[in-house]
Amino acid sequence: MPDTVVPSRRSLASRLDALPLTRRHLRILTGSGVGWALDAMDVGLISFIIAALAQQWALTPGQLGWIASVGFIGMAIGASVGGLLADRYGRRQVFAVTLLVYGIATGASALAAGVTGLLILRFIVGLGLGAELPVASTYVSEIVPARIRGRLIVVLEAFWAVGWTAAALIGFFVIPASEDGWRWAFAIGAIPALYAVVVRWGLPESPRWLAGRGRITRAQRIVETFERDAGIVLSPAINKEPDTRPVAVTTAARLATLWNQEFRLRTLSIWLVWFCVNFAYYGAFIWIPSILVAAGYDLVRSFGFTLIITLAQLPGYAVAAWLIEVWGRRTTLSVFLVGSAVSAVLFGTAGSTGMIIAAGMALSFFNLGAWGALYAVTPEIYPTSLRGTGAGWAAGVGRIASIFAPLLVPVMLDAGGAPLVFIVFSAFFVVAAVGAWGLVDRRGARLDDR
Template sequence: METDTVSDQARAGASRLERLDRLPFSREHRRLLVGSGVGWALDAMDVGLVSFVIAALAVTWPNDVGMLGWVASAGFMGMAIGASVGGLLADRIGRRQVFAFTLLLFGLATGLSALAWSVGVLIALRFVVGLGLGAELPVASTLVSEFAPPRIRGRIIVILESFWAVGWTVAALIGFFVIPASDIGWRWALALGAVPAVYAVVIRLGMPESVRFLESKGRIGEAEATVRRFERAAGVVSPDAIVATPDTVVPARTAPARVSGLFAAPVRRQTISLWIVWFCVNFSYYGAFIWLPTILVASGFDLVRSFGYTLIITLAQLPGYAVSAILVEKWGRNRTLAAFLVGSAASAALFGLASAEWQVIGAGMLLSFFNLGAWGALYAVTPELYPTPLRGTGAGWAAGVGRIASIIAPLIVPVLLATTSTLLVFVVFAAVFIVAATAALGLADKRGRSLDEALATR
């Protein structure tokens, strides 16, 4: 019955985007979600490995402990640049092209990091890794959001983000079993990060380009072929002739995306609120989780127990994503995001107060649950706030601004730990989460609405 309805609407002259939005979730959607998600998981594995590598290098290269914070921060510097440039490129040359290239770049650079003979070389290579990693995440979420059916779009993006927990769990397993096995265990761990270089080839061959991007560039034939591909997968009969209605076809030579467009009405207030949220969430997340194994070691736990506790804490990310995936479609994006950020603040305070082992694990699991649930909601809302010609740029620059915080946080944490206490560090994180929650309430909610439906001017 649903197939007949969609087919009738298509024959009646529905635009390509309307046809795409009305499709049920099909095997093509699933293939795109899983394909992007595996790339996302590989990214998370790479970022997660850094926290374990830093903890191991503090033992292996004790004379360079003061420089180890730069190993993480150099990667985030690259991510800040990569996210900003990658978003712009995604709006100019396509989402799929940028996604594949960035996977290749950070995969190769991570593999080369295994050969680093000094902290300085490792820092330089981590910067290159960050360039690829920073661009990939917002581009992947933009691509998937442009294909997802509107009624479940938020849920689909949270599921995509949940692959991050899978990758971070793999990193924790590698950290627990591989890194402590020998003095060069950290090198073997980084060598495994070269896997994305191989996966990039597979991704490039199988993923579709965004229909919205193709239409914005006047590539109507390719856009029609892609819509028909998804219609076939859903069992929907395509119209006999190419539909080219005035409301969807944009002249081939459209103005290139510019950062200034992020501050034009009606998206100006959304951009400001979004950048605040991205900055605060990055600051608290990376400040806490990059240094978590090291903080546990400094608290008296040995390296293996520290890595084991981190693995347990990491597993709590998965139910956080699951709950967030449900609530973004029931409560809306902004309210879900704010609620999880408040939960993150409370969990951070509890972690700072924890002393017994069960308290450390319990508070850490709560922090994982709420913080990663917030990440899922944040990635769901970000692409929805901008029109197609500006969507990659908007998502990329929001992520880029967030990466500035992820550069600062790993450098501040060691200083705070040396001069104050773990409690004060996590109180700071809690306060930053509250700021993010307040800003999140200012974001628009396009739950169930088409991506092409304009925001109301406020």
């Protein structure tokens, strides 16, 4: 197509938002998404591995709960620290380091000789994993065009379903195949360590972050590469002014700003939603294979059911990706959370194999669609200088819930069985749906239009 000449006095942010979707955007989306999928594969694998270790190592429910939860302790710390580091050192650098940390620790987990060693390694895995997810969503949201930003973040989150499906396939084919199947599963999880090199050298830094740090020339060069791909030619004058005025420039100032008058309600609401969604999601999906085994299904059949349930995540993401630019962020998020609440009750009270699979697929559909909307809205509610910190601390607070949920599931199972467990999860989804209405809806708006 012919080149289009546009005035260069527009800000970097305006130029990024005005771009059409290019192959370079898709390369960034795919590059970040593969890292996202590998994260999901690691988290998903542990749900299958603990079901196998329960039999092989004769572990108690309490020990299994700690194996599931210790990674989330690391994730809570990693998310909080990772967001701060991303605002200080850049999105791409932190993204690559997090992949390297958890990839190496996951591979080392294959050599664990006992529960203590496995717990230590799972904590280290959590540090990397917790930091990666909010940093990746922040990174992509700062580069893609505003009019389709929400949709593309949901597509990014959809890579989670790809990773979780890979974990289900490994759980179905690899883990039951031999006594060391769970070790081979961990070894496969070491792939992110290699992918970190691709991320470090193959993706650009966020131009918005660079501009906010005063690195205008480098930011200009990156934006110009996108414009050349789109056939856009600038007039000679170049705008050297930063796009945004930082609202906070130090770590302490960033943390304090989360609770000033402008952002207080947003922060409270997003922390509440993240906490409740994490509690219900990880409490349910980490334990589903083990709950099915306890219900009388053998290991292979339980893993097969979980694989079928997992496949429903992809259409959930697809519908959420469409609705988020039609209904907006808050409505889409709250509707999918209500759907998750209803599905959780149906799953917990299911009395037949067909009902278990149907309700489980509905839970997957609605819950993962809600996750897509949540990751889309989180980085949008804060300005660039605060975005990594805001997203990271919201995720960190959420991870606190994911620490306790797997530990509480055995207690709730003893007290009232699967019906009580999933009624509790349903209540958390309802609270999250209400909390979503305290968020601002930034559909189509520039990221720093506050």
